[in-house]
Amino acid sequence: MPDHPAPAQILDRITTDALALDRALRTSTTDDAYALAAWITETQDLADTALYLFRGLAQHTPHSTSADLLVLERVAHIAKAAQDAGAELAAALARAVENRRRRADAVSQRVVLIGPSPQQFIESAIDLLDRIPALCHAIHRDRLAAPNLPTHPPH
Template sequence: MSDLDTPTKPLSHLSSEALALRRALGAAGTGRDLRTLAGWITDAQDLSRSALDILLDHTPARSHTTAEELLSLERLAQIAKAAQDAGAELTAALARAVENQRRCAAASSGRVVVIGPSPQQLIASAVDLLGRIPALCHAIHRDRLVPPTHHAHRPR
């Protein structure tokens, strides 16, 4: 990935989308419905797909890849993973929410005991994962502007 090939617009869009989803998850409070959760899952999956598309578009066709190019590709892979992991957490929240509703409907008493993390805890985990994406996008931009030096010590 040369300096000219840095995916500035796609990364900015990806970062904005991650922040928007993160804000939506954080602002939703406890009144989450199943449709909303399902929508958030597809949004997280779309983020992952976008990161993978950027990675594929910017993977060099040649066999030799520079250290800087590999670092950018690694960060793109981390972005895709963070989005996929967020989607997995949201899917677990959806499954737990449905399970909780089923238990409440089937309970003969008013009390239902739920074991494991709550949907809110799983959503909070997704929020944390989505928070990594803008930082990784920024790191890719920063690395393209100021490539790391190959020398540990500079001459005096």
């Protein structure tokens, strides 16, 4: 086994991580701050891995054909989807804490909550994460550049 995973292995890891996070978000309707913070960290790790792959591919991929650039574009979209999902989860976290504060400060039992709920932000993050496996599959299907790239996933 090589010391450094090939881009295909990194894409497989990105797909696995995105699917696991997607599954966790779908099966939990929580607005628990700790869980949300953990999921944000996971999306950041996912984005870091995609950006690391992008850097390796950009350094070792000829940028002379549309196919070469399409691989880079798709990896960039993976990183963006992960970052955007993290931003949606951060918005869910902020809204969840804000809602708790409003409930704690309320003098009556009735509290008016304004804006999207934490669950709506989580659903938006799920939609973004759903794109990642499809992008990884498209890269595998169309043309994976430089299979022996020296890459080290972050961690």
